Amino acid sequence: MDPDPIYLDNSATTPLAGEVIASMEPYFSDEYGNASSLHRFGRRAHAAIEEARASLAETIGVEPSEIVFTSGATEADNLAIKGLAFAHPEKRHIVTSRIEHHAVLHACRWLEERGYEVTYLDVDRAGRVEPEAVKEAIRDDTLLVSIMAGNNEIGTIEPIGEIGEICKERGVPFHTDAGQAYGKVDIPAGSVDLLSVSAHKLNGPKGVGFLYVRKGIRLSPLLSGGGHERGLRSGTENVPGIVGLAAAARLAFSERETVVPRLRGFRERLIEGVMRIPGVRLNGDRKESLPHIVNFSFAGIEGESLVMRLDERGIAASTGSACSSPNLEPSHVLVAIRVPLSMAHGSLRISTGRQTTEEEVDRFLEVIPSVVEELRAISPFKVEG
Ligand SMILES: Cc1ncc(COP(=O)(O)O)c(C=O)c1O
Structure with a gap:
């Protein structure tokens, strides 16, 4: 054999962790309510989502109201980049690196095809972005700096604390894709304005993630609809997925x-x-x-x-x-x-x-x-x- x-x-x-499957199971069976419904089924689904939101916020030391659930890190990256662009049409320049995930690179390319200018920073031979290079690339019309927390192909950790401080000094929003880094290394969320996370990289379910959006950062939604997630992301919430994401994060942080x-x-x-x-x-x-x-x-x-x-x-x-x-x-x-x-x-x-x-x-x-x-x-x- x-x-x-x-x-x-x-x-x-x-693979899904056993604890994660167990946490999701009720929301596939008895607890099938729509979180927007006023009756008890809806209220219980809503409570489960809010509990998940609070526990995820705690993992990075932010407010629950700053967590927006998405279908994963790809959507979170797109919401951060395009959502910021749509909300600030006067800012036409983006700084990113050559080694970002395609969710970031292709969102930037999409904007480039529509008249934006994108600076793709070089990295050194280990894959590290030089914070000084970020500083030099920032212009008066820079909309956003987007540098990942840890690379998904070679594992290199980026100096996002330092880059975040530079962005803060220059008043430019800073996004980091933490799809691989979240739950594995410390994320200085205090230095970041927007942060993308995916559940399935974390022994959680596929098709769910979140974008942390610092209070005061203005984004336009990418999807039109009922405005479920603070008006930033419409669509009936994936209750089992969100509950599973929170269980996966709790497990990752606890162990x-x-x-x-x-x-x-x-x-x-x-x-x-x-x-x-x-x-x-x-x-x-x-x-x-x-x-x-x-x-x-x-x-x-x-x-x-x-x-x-x-x-x-x-x-x-x-x-x-x-x-x-x-x-x-x-x-x-x-x-x-x-x-x-x-x-x-x-x-x-x-x-x-x-x-x-x-x-x-x-x-x-x-x-x-x-x-x-x-x-x-x-x-x-x-x-x-
Ligand atoms: C760094 C990084 N960003 C984004 C993604 C996309 O995440 P998702 O599959 O949740 O859309 C991945 C996964 O491939 C990733 O590793």
Whole structure:
């Protein structure tokens, strides 16, 4: 019998935690009320949403009224960027980085096609945005600075505290996509005006997330309708999803002190083990990284073949980000950190989660040298040792 598959793709998505499923279950069955209804079914659904809002606000030290539920981080990013643009039509310039998630980059590109100017900041070879570069890029007509908290492909943590202070000094709103960082590293929410979070990166359900909107920041809604979320997001609330998101966040924050050091240990073990293979580079920063993501490039190999071979051996990993896997362009993040093109095509992202075990990490380390060797044996490219 095949051994159980090993899931090392937790940046793409995570399994639902048992506690999260249990918290959501009543809202799929008996508690089916519409949170806008006045009767008891509606009132109970409304109370569940408000309880979730309060507990999420507490995780980042903000007011419940500053949390807007969305369908995930993609929508939260779009609401932050386009919502701010629509509310402030006189401001026509945006500052972001070259390594943002496509939810941010494509929202910026969409505005660029409509006459906005966007400064895409370069990053250093570890993927770090230089706060001074943000300072220099800000102009009188800058609408927004959007820099992610932690990168989803290479794990690099951005200096969002420093960037937030610069934005504050210049009176420019600062948005951060914390899709991967929330629940894993400290987020200085005091330095941020807008912050995006997704539940499914956190052992919560898919299709739900939130945008933190600091009081006083004016956004236009993207959806027209009943105005459910403070007029910023219309649509009948996803009650089980919202309850599950709050349960997932509570779990992540309550076990952070034990889970994060474990994931950091796995990351170090993975780096030590994989770097023993010749012709490998570590993409990203060894130290300033999210605990659960590590990215390598293997000379002379296509990342896609590596993922398929690993899958045959029961190991699920990914090349670059899951969102761009089907397209064979090298990842924009690896290009931005100046990974040579030949190496960028041979990238592999390993991302661990709360359910990952040491045995699973060791099994991966046992399998990877032979998979690399097999693929190199059939590769037309010669690898220098
Ligand atoms: C950094 C980051 N931002 C945004 C997203 C999109 O999140 P969602 O799937 O909730 O739309 C992801 C997930 O791929 C991500 O990793």
